[in-house]
Amino acid sequence: MDFTDAPIDTTAVANLAEQKLSLELLDIANDRDKAVGFEAVVNRGFYGERSDEKDIEFLLDATAYRRTTAVWDATEPAVEPVATVASWTTPLSVPGGGTVPAWAISAVTVAPTHRRRGIARNLLEAELRTAAACAVPVAALTASEATIYGRFGFAPSAQVAKITIDTKRTAWAGSTPTGRVRFMELSDLFEQGPAIFERERVQHPGEIELDEALWCEILDYRPGKADKAKDLRAIGYTDAAGDLQGFAAYRVKESSDDTLTAKVAHLAAATDDAYAALWRFLLELDLVRAVEADLRSLDEPVLWQLSDVRAAKVEPFDHLWLRILDPIAALEARTYSRQGSIVLDVVDPLEFAQGRFLLEIDGEGTAAVCRLTGDVPEDAAHATLSERDLALIYVGGASATALHSAGRIVEGTPGAATLVDAAFHSPVAPRLGVGF
Structure with a gap:
């Protein structure tokens, strides 16, 4: 479902107009200057590095399907807005292997110069009213600040964990898969990885569909722009028939105590064998003292594939916030x-x-x-x-x-x-x- 051109919410428009603020729907394809200004404001709002021209062009093209709205201050004409929000519909995995359409909300920023004027409230309520008008049953977001979104009916619906495993304290105690783990070229991972991600996604409630922009963000890589991925390594697991069933991308970094840590950018496995083989490979890397993986399940099977479960440190935190409409x-x-x-x-x-x-x-x-x-x-x-x-x-x-x-x-x-x-x-x- 594509609601990119869904009408702007008239209630929010009227509320903001009383403060000489203009809420508008951006046409990324035909108003490139405002679109570039939008991305610059989002980047600044989340304290990201300045993007070069090629990065901005890629991001605008990759996210053109998103419904992008922003607020401008009529008293200060400028290309850059004072508040932003982007949204799109995506299938959200639910228990039982099914999905439900979800209104994903992202890029929510308000400039520090325009705080406490009700802008965020009008933006968020406008998104909810628009989603409801488009008959999308659920809204979803990830929250950088936990106290903001409860007032709009969102709640932390799925926790995840950062898992750190001391590989010198434990040994592999899981099964021995019959397939093989091999290194992959990043270009092959970029092409083949999303299909594995999708097969795994439907097995886990709370997951959303992967798009090109999210995939590039996970890996910090895209073809033709590999400078940030020079230290990224990729492995794939193929089963006895030679079919790819899982992958892992990781970086090996030096820690503060001069030991090496393998930091997993992403691991996806469509089968239990693939899962076991990939984790075993990571845990048995030479010279590496720890394996660190973020955004993992609170009930991660690898915890029960260790000879000493105390070798694993599990740090849970909220991640997926849902709002039932x-x-x-x-x-x-x-x-x-x-x-x-x-x-x-x-x-x-x-x-x-x-x-x-x-x-x-x-x-x-x-x-x-x-x-x-x-x-x-x-x-x-x-x-x-x-x-x-x-x-x-x-x-x-x-x-x-x-x-x-x-x-x-x-x-x-x-x-x-x-x-x-x-x-x-x-x-x-x-x-x-x-x-x-």
Whole structure:
């Protein structure tokens, strides 16, 4: 689904106009000067290095499909805006191997000269209203600051971890795959890697689809612009039939104590054999004292493939933030781990997800969801929760039982939180292995 040309939100336009601020939709293809100014402001907002002309041209072409909006100060005519946001639709993996359309929000910046004027609020609420108008059930983002997005109904729905393994303290205790690990040319990795990423993505709730811009950002590499990837090494795992089933890209860096650390840029495996072979290769690198991998699952299998699990340091942090806009479409998209009837009363101050919803989950884990205007059926588990709590449990990233104990989910029937927990449980821990 492409909503690049979706109309600009009139409510936000009117609110900002009262302060002589203009909210506009950029046409990247036909207004290159403003598009270049947009990228410069985003880069500055996230303290990135200045991009050269070729980098900017590539990025503008690679992200031309995104819906790009910005705010200009009418009292200070300039090419560069004072606030930015970009968005696009992407399939979000959900429990059970399915996907749901998600409105990905990125590049949110407000210039320090224009803070505390309600610009961010108008930008974010405009994005949510536009997504809802386009019938996209879920909004998603990664948050650089955790306190900003809760007021808009977002919640940290999937945690990830930075994993550091002391390779001198442990040995490989996993299986021995029958395939082979070989070094890959970066050009081959760039071409073949996304297909492996996609095969793995659908196995992990919380992942989004890879595009060219995200792929280049993961590797810090693209064909014809390899200067930043001189130290990047790539390996691939091929099975007994000779088919590529996984890859890893890594850099070996000197640490502060003069030891060498292998820093994994990305590892993707479509099969368990590929996963085991790639991790074993990294853990057995000569001269390397530690392997460090970011944006990994909290339930990473490699932790149980070590002879000493204490050799691994796991540092969890929030990464994927979700906002439910259409509970019916969102809840019907995923699969559940328990059969039964559940009624959820969702309280949403912004009213996108407000209402009482009945989930009828069959023996296959498929749910039929509808709005319920009458009383709760006698055989249904009944609970009341906020739109943020619904986002927390949506892909299995939080326990309804824990949220009930914390006073956030209120039971309407005895034991409802436990039943909701069992239904929403995901056998695979959710994660998001990319930033956007």
